[in-house]
Amino acid sequence: MRTPVIAGNWKLFKTADEAATLVSGLIPLVKDTTGVEIVIAPVFTVLDRVSKLTAGTPVKLSAQDCFWEEEGAFTGEISPKMLRDAGCSHVIIGHSERRQYFGETDETVNKKTKAAIAAGLTAIVCVGETLKEREDGIMNDVLKRQVTKGLEGLSSFQAIIVAYEPVWAIGTGKTASDEQAQDAHKYIRQVIKETFGSAPAESTRILYGGSVKPENVKGLMTQPDIDGALVGGASLKADSFGAIVNFGK
Numbered sequence: 001m002r003t004p005v006i007a008g009n010w011k012l013f014k015t016a017d018e019a020a021t022l023v024s025g026l027i028p029l030v031k032d033t034t035g036v037e038i039v040i041a042p043v044f045t046v047l048d049r050v051s052k053l054t055a056g057t058p059v060k061l062s063a064q065d066c067f068w069e070e071e072g073a074f075t076g077e078i079s080p081k082m083l084r085d086a087g088c089s090h091v092i093i094g095h096s097e098r099r100q101y102f103g104e105t106d107e108t109v110n111k112k113t114k115a116a117i118a119a120g121l122t123a124i125v126c127v128g129e130t131l132k133e134r135e136d137g138i139m140n141d142v143l144k145r146q147v148t149k150g151l152e153g154l155s156s157f158q159a160i161i162v163a164y165e166p167v168w169a170i171g172t173g174k175t176a177s178d179e180q181a182q183d184a185h186k187y188i189r190q191v192i193k194e195t196f197g198s199a200p201a202e203s204t205r206i207l208y209g210g211s212v213k214p215e216n217v218k219g220l221m222t223q224p225d226i227d228g229a230l231v232g233g234a235s236l237k238a239d240s241f242g243a244i245v246n247f248g249k
């Protein structure tokens with residue numbers, strides 16, 4: 001039995017006061033929700049403030065990225081240990097925006113993932129094809145490469161969540177159909193099984209991301225291999241994110 005995860009990726013939005021307003025609006029909507037792991041991922045600068053507001057609530061805190069070293073002369077970076085110190089339990093790794101704009105590769109994703117779980121964080125590892133890759137018929141090759149290389153050498157999958165985010169569905173309003181998403185999730189689970197074994201394939205939560213909204217979350221969540229959602233735009237408002245978290249009610 002895989003506990004569903006609904007994670008909100010705030011991306012580059014919300015100052016500290018705006019973040020506090022959003023969290024204060026969200027908590028009453030989700031404080032009694034059970035059976036769903038709730039995660040929010042604000043920008044680094046507001047983690048500490050949000051951590052104080054979410055303490056004692058079911059809302060867990062994630063960062064949007066991390067470096068793989070614990071400390072050192074790495075200007076501008078932030079380590080998994082420091083994220084733990086700031087109150088994080090999760091970290092998003094390899095989001096397509098980081099791959100596209102900041103040169104993230106399967107190798108850096110792998111290093112970051114290993115460092116994150118070694119520090120006691122749960123890593124939300126993102127994979128997904130571009131529209132061109134889908135149209136060129138190489139979607140499965142891309143997903144297989146991202147999953148096998150990104151997760152290569154892991155001794156445990158306990159602290160791994162995979163997020164499937166077709167790049168063409170992110171921030172575009174074009175959600176993958178329930179069937180398209182299910183097909184990709186099933187394929188990812190099969191790749192995990194073939195590469196890492198049946199136990200990680202069965203236990204690993206695979207989230208769908210890409211224009212998830214209160215209106216489409218239910219259909220996605222009824223698919224057998226979809227275990228939750230990584231939500232961008234709709235996580236920036238308490239009512240829409242609250243409604244997504246409460247998809248089962």
Ligand SMILES: O=C[C@H](O)COP(=O)(O)O
Pocket residue numbers: 009095165169170171172173209210211212230231232233234
């Ligand atoms: O991390 C979240 C995804 O990139 C989805 O963003 P979106 O819900 O705005 O399409």
